[in-house]
């Protein structure tokens with residue numbers, strides 16, 4: 330797949346640790362990107378994951394060019410973004426290079442799209458575009474399937490995994506004026522009352 334972009338001025342020298350510390354103020358969830366390529370089943374812990382587009386449905390992961398995951402996702406084939414549950418710290422560290430004692434809870438390990446059990450959500454993605462991201466590659470995937478369940482996700486902030494504090498205040502989407510009503514963006518077959526909403 331050809332990469333797009335990549336033209337620009339040389340970056341100013343920065344202190345990588347200071348930049349990482351600054352970026353660490355941006356709280357994220359934690360995902361494990363899993364895939365099968367031939368006989369190899371692989372997973373990598375990634376917090377540089379974001380939603381990109383609802384129509385078409387697209388998501389982005391940024392992978393270090395030195396990682397095996399980057400090489401594997403450049404090959405043809407789907408991959409799965411597993412969004413970890415708060416109880417899955419050990420799994421996050423396992424796929425970051427610190428093996429855990431318990432067996433990895435694979436689902437469909439033999440399938441072309443192996444995923445992890447116990448997650449709060451997963452998305453099956455098909456490689457769509459690659460972009461130059463400096464020492465990372467930006468992998469944009471087309472979301473083929475997704476599933477989520479209620480639950481507390483694992484958080485990553487300041488280099489640690491803090492607890493999520495429950496919040497009863499009104500949902501942000503209901504207060505947001507950009508028209509991003511998530512219900513209105515559900516696929517038609519998931520939204521029985523869509524016809525009633527089109528005049529909104």
Ligand SMILES: Cc1cc2nc3c(=O)[nH]c(=O)nc-3n(C[C@H](O)[C@H](O)[C@H](O)COP(=O)(O)O)c2cc1C
Nearest residue numbers: 373374375376377391392393396397398424425426
């Ligand atoms: C919480 C956390 C978040 C991480 N996020 C990323 C990321 O977004 N992109 C990335 O390339 N590596 C990330 N890493 C590092 C990789 O998980 C780690 O380098 C891994 O060993 C790469 O494995 P691989 O070379 O087998 O693919 C993260 C690690 C941790 C612990």
